[in-house]
Amino acid sequence: MSDLFAVLAEPSRRRILDALRRSEGLLVKELVSGLGMSQPNVSKHLRVLRTAGLVSETAERQGRRYRLRADALREMDDWLRPYRAFWTNRLDELGDYLDSTHPNEGPQP
Amino acid sequence: MSDLFAVLAEPSRRRILDALRRSEGLLVKELVSGLGMSQPNVSKHLRVLRTAGLVSETAERQGRRYRLRADALREMDDWLRPYRAFWTNRLDELGDYLDSTHPNEGPQP
DNA sequence: CAGTTATATAACTGTCAAGGCATGTAGAAG
DNA sequence: CTTCTACATGCCTTGACAGTTATATAACTG
Structure with missing residues (x-):
């Protein structure tokens, strides 16, 4: 799954990126409620996106905030x-x- | 496999498109020899690309010529x-x- | 410390597609 | 009509995820 095109082949992952693009970073729980996917599923996809360099992660008190890395x-x-x-x-x-x-x-x- | 992104997730299919982009259409046999893939494999990928509207096919005496449909x-x-x-x-x-x-x-x- | 919230991870299962091999088919050539 | 060429198609196996469920971890709260 190191191929960028394969990563973006998943509609759910594109939806995550679309959501991140419109905001200045989102917590996992916000993605879960916003996209209506299960939490483990979102976490898995975020992991793939992170490995591909498409998102970055920063820890906060309320959770972990993921931001788009459009450069990838x-x-x-x-x-x-x-x-x-x-x-x-x-x-x-x-x-x-x-x-x-x-x-x-x-x-x- | 009706999703454009999924179609393009296959590296072999992107290579086919790249080859077609550089030429004014290619026969299947030319793709086979040029890309070093098996003939059934190329035919299968061409079918997927055709279904996605990414290539068009025209019959000729020497075989079938496939052309890029970049519009898709x-x-x-x-x-x-x-x-x-x-x-x-x-x-x-x-x-x-x-x-x-x-x-x-x-x-x- | 016990409990809650937020997230990650592991294990399992079902699905689906890629590639190989073998075969069908259509047209040209002999 | 037979043979070759060019291509498509069907079957099969194998591997790669996607999604769910259950559980671990980590931080904060009381």
């Missing part, structure tokens, strides 16, 4: 970058030209 | 977008300020 997502963004060109550059700048010369190779609706 | 990756890009702001805006514009006030909360090397 750059690897995914890097992989995606060359593909992004297919619908940003190509379609916007060269779309008409390509469509007129290779009408069957453009993206289908 | 937009869903992943959309999910990533709000996170991207964390290292584009925040780090570039406020990075120095945050580093000077919370030196331990910045991205680790």
Whole structure:
């Protein structure tokens, strides 16, 4: 489970990240009640996310606060970058030209 | 396996997409020899990719040509977008300020 | 110290998918 | 029609988790 893509393949983990993104860090109990998952399940997922460098953990009096480490997502963004060109550059700048010369190779609706 | 993220969690499938991205479509046999995977394995992955809308297939005399459908990756890009702001805006514009006030909360090397 | 709260961990179980092997199939070639 | 090529598909085994339940740990409270 050391692969970033495999870590993010779990919908529950993406939901955890989404929740952390909208807040300035959350306690485990807040994630449990907020997402409606069992506490051990949340803890397990947090462990995976932590191992992947996607979240950080700090101890507090009321519990442990987990924060997003969005930086770890750059690897995914890097992989995606060359593909992004297919619908940003190509379609916007060269779309008409390509469509007129290779009408069957453009993206289908 | 209808979840895009789960589909892309497989390294072999990402390699297939990478290969297709660099070319204007490839035959199955070309993928097999180029990636060094077994033919049934490649066919299976292609089926998954096709179901996810990530590749398209056209029949030719020499075989079946698969092409990238980068458009299907937009869903992943959309999910990533709000996170991207964390290292584009925040780090570039406020990075120095945050580093000077919370030196331990910045991205680790 | 006893009890409560917050979280982690261990053990177990069910599910699911990846990869290998063998086989089916369709088209071109002879 | 037979053979080869290119590809798909079915079956099988194995391994990897996800989720639950039960229990451990740690800190705070009274």
